[in-house]
Amino acid sequence: xARVNEDFLNLQSGYLFPEVARRIRAWQEKNPGVNVxxxxxxxxxxxxxxxxxxxxxxxxxxxxxxxxxxxYGDEQGDTALRNALSEHYxxxxxxxxxxxxxxxxxxxxxDAANIQSIFSRDSIPAIQDPAYPVYVDSNVAGGHTGKYDxxxxxxxxxxxxxSDASNGFIAEPPKEHADLIYLCFPNxxxxxxxxxEQLKSFVDYAHREKAxxxxxxxxxxxxxxxxxxxxxxxxxxxxxxxxxxxxxxxxAGFTGVRLGWTIVPESLHSDNAPEGTIHRLxxxxxxxxxxxxxxxxxxxxxxxxSEDGRKECISLVGYYKxxxxxxxxxxxxxxxxxxxxxxxxYIWTACPDGMSSWDFFDFLLDKAHVAVTPGSGxxxxxxxxxxxxxxxxxxxxxxxxxxxxxxx
Ligand code: PLP
Numbered sequence: 081x082a083r084v085n086e087d088f089l090n091l092q093s094g095y096l097f098p099e100v101a102r103r104i105r106a107w108q109e110k111n112p113g114v115n116v117x118x119x120x121x122x123x124x125x126x127x128x129x130x131x132x133x134x135x136x137x138x139x140x141x142x143x144x145x146x147x148x149x150x151x152y153g154d155e156q157g158d159t160a161l162r163n164a165l166s167e168h169y170x171x172x173x174x175x176x177x178x179x180x181x182x183x184x185x186x187x188x189x190x191d192a193a194n195i196q197s198i199f200s201r202d203s204i205p206a207i208q209d210p211a212y213p214v215y216v217d218s219n220v221a222g223g224h225t226g227k228y229d230x231x232x233x234x235x236x237x238x239x240x241x242x243s244d245a246s247n248g249f250i251a252e253p254p255k256e257h258a259d260l261i262y263l264c265f266p267n268x269x270x271x272x273x274x275x276x277e278q279l280k281s282f283v284d285y286a287h288r289e290k291a292x293x294x295x296x297x298x299x300x301x302x303x304x305x306x307x308x309x310x311x312x313x314x315x316x317x318x319x320x321x322x323x324x325x326x327x328x329x330x331x332a333g334f335t336g337v338r339l340g341w342t343i344v345p346e347s348l349h350s351d352n353a354p355e356g357t358i359h360r361l362x363x364x365x366x367x368x369x370x371x372x373x374x375x376x377x378x379x380x381x382x383x384x385x386s387e388d389g390r391k392e393c394i395s396l397v398g399y400y401k402x403x404x405x406x407x408x409x410x411x412x413x414x415x416x417x418x419x420x421x422x423x424x425x426y427i428w429t430a431c432p433d434g435m436s437s438w439d440f441f442d443f444l445l446d447k448a449h450v451a452v453t454p455g456s457g458x459x460x461x462x463x464x465x466x467x468x469x470x471x472x473x474x475x476x477x478x479x480x481x482x483x484x485x486x487x488x
Contacts, residue, residue, distance in 0.1 A: 084449040086225040090235075091408070093421075096213050096457035097121055103441070104451050109139040115478035119407070119469050121453040122268065122425065124333045126399060129392035132332055139376045150375060155367045159377045165341055181345045183360070183366055184371045184381070187341040188298045188327035193218035194369070194423065195294055195323060195342070198361040199260055200352075206239035206258030208251050210269055210440045210458030210465075215262040224260075233460045234472035242461045243270060249419060249428070250274050251283035261286060263312070264296035266303060268430040269458045269467040271420015277409040279366070280317045286321035290351045292358070293322040298340075301331040301397045303423045319345045322459020323358075328377075330400075330425065331393040332384040339377040362436075364477030398423045401432075403477045404470035411468065414488050425470040428455070432488070440466050450480045 093099070100120050109115060128136070142148040156162065162179040169175040185191045192214050196205070203213075205219045211221045216238065219225050228237030234240060239258045241251030250270035253261075261282060265274045286293050295312035303310055312322045324343040329336040344362045349355045408421035421427035427454075428485055431440035437454035444450045444466070455465030470477065 085221075088221050090220050090227060090325065091226070092220075096453070096472050099457070100441075100451065100453055105228055108446050114449055116445065116449050116451050117472075117476055117483065118451045119472055119477065119480055120453045122330070122469050122471055123157045124176055124330065124331060124335045124400075124471055126396060128337070128398055129389075130382045131386065132380045133393055135389075136337075136376050136380040138159065138300070139379035143375070145419050147468055149360060153372045153375055153378070154361065155370055155372050157182065157373060158375070159380070161378050161382050161385075166387050166426065168385050169311060169313070173311045173314055175311055176238050177313060177319075177343060177345060178264075181343050183362060184343045184378060185340045185342060185343060185366075185370070187329060187334075188296060188325045189214055190370075191216050191325050191340060191342040192294070192296055194365070195220040195325070195362070196224055196260065198290070198358065198365055198404075199224075200389050204237065204239060205261040205262065206241055206261045206291075207262045208264065208267070208458075209240040209242050209460060210263055210455060210462030211262065212268045213314045213458060215264075215294075216459070217463070219260075219274040229241075239325050240461075241339055243272065244461055245419070248272065250278050251330075252363065259289075261293045262296070262300070263293060265309075265425075265444035266424040267301040267420075268296075268299065268424075268464065269426055269453070269455065269465075271422070271426040272428075273303060273305060273423045276307070276309055279309055279312060283318050283321060287317060291321065292350055293318070295322050295324045297324055299330055299424055300326070300391060301427060302401060304401070308423060314472055318345050318348075319479070320349060327379050328384055331397050332380070332389075333355045333396060334377065337374075337377050337380060339381045344456045359429070399459075399474070402450075403472060403474060406474075406477055407481055409467050409471055410485055414485045417488075421470070427468040427470070429466050429468055431455075431466060433462050435464075437463055437466055443485075444484060448480070448483040449483050 088297040098212040162182045165182045184230040243249040245249045249270040300310040346359045348358045404421045417430040419428040437456040443453045455462030
């Protein structure tokens with residue numbers, strides 16, 4: 081008899097964003113003809129930039145000619161792209177990583193979800209609260225947690241690292257032991273960034289506890305504050321204890337094109353894994369479960385890392401950052417308490433008058449016709465906040481901010 085994987089049955093309710101979409105749809109059905117301004121999902125809205133678009137067009141031309149057609153590529157990614165990623169880290173962050181440490185993927189989400197699968201089932205995950213929901217859900221589905229405890233609104237077996245205003249939304253390393261430490265900076269959803277010293281405390285923890293850090297740097301190009309690290313490998317000793325996951329989604333607009341990477345250095349090691357083992361297992365995993373990223377996307381990614389491509393990406397990021405500034409200033413002027421929005425496209429906004437996250441979500445939808453994301457969807461510590469996203473056309477962002485200000 082076929083039986084389903086009960087670890088999947090342990091997952092609680094729907095994934096956050098489908099639930100937000102469902103509520104918006106239900107509201108629209110009741111209010112036909114009213115346009116909802118969406119500052120909810122972190123989905124890019126601006127066009128692919130010229131150098132990158134041209135490279136992808138060129139790749140399609142090559143694929144359209146039998147003489148230059150290519151089929152399957154290496155599961156780990158095209159050599160040229162892996163070399164360019166390695167160069168990019170050296171040039172921009174002063175970090176030396178072998179091109180072989182880079183595994184090109186179809187985006188950060190799948191790698192962030194799949195990475196737990198190469199670690200033992202009894203590995204204890206430590207996850208920031210609030211957090212990008214994929215870290216918790218993938219650990220639940222991967223059998224690394226106990227059951228959900230509704231009285232605590234938490235899964236047994238996860239070490240939650242609460243991030244709130246009292247710690248500047250940067251959790252400290254846990255007091256207890258954990259094996260897999262998930263960190264994301266600039267943070268989704270709070271927009272917080274960690275200093276070198278703060279990241280060093282996690283690297284030290286990982287060395288002490290023989291743990292592995294999984295560092296999600298999907299938003300690194302949004303950092304403008306001087307001295308804030310863009311990569312965990314800017315911290316000495318991180319190469320022995322950290323995996324980093326990156327993405328072309330938020331800087332090159334590849335949310336639909338799909339391209340990312342994961343860095344698994346050969347020097348990484350842990351308790352039963354001497355140097356090289358974790359690298360080898362991720363390679364084995366990718367070769368078996370993944371058939372390589374699209375060659376058209378990879379051509380675009382290579383162009384994005386060229387000198388002109390980088391200029392375009394920084395300019396695209398600048399557009400969203402300007403949106404973030406407009407939102408941040410608008411929300412502050414409306415009297416709301418806000419965090420993030422400087423080194424990040426997200427403005428983490430406290431709900432007024434003791435409202436819950438979903439109450440404020442409903443209020444903004446009903447009164448201002450603006451959709452945001454309820455903070456509680458990112459974890460218990462997100463209750464009492466909403467996340468406002470800077471991804472949108474400028475004119476829509478301006479209209480949404482004006483509408484919130486008028487209706488609050
Ligand atoms: N990591 C974080 C923290 C994110 O917020 C997102 C998307 O919103 C992703 C990863 C997914 O990135 P990708 O589009 O590369 O899968």
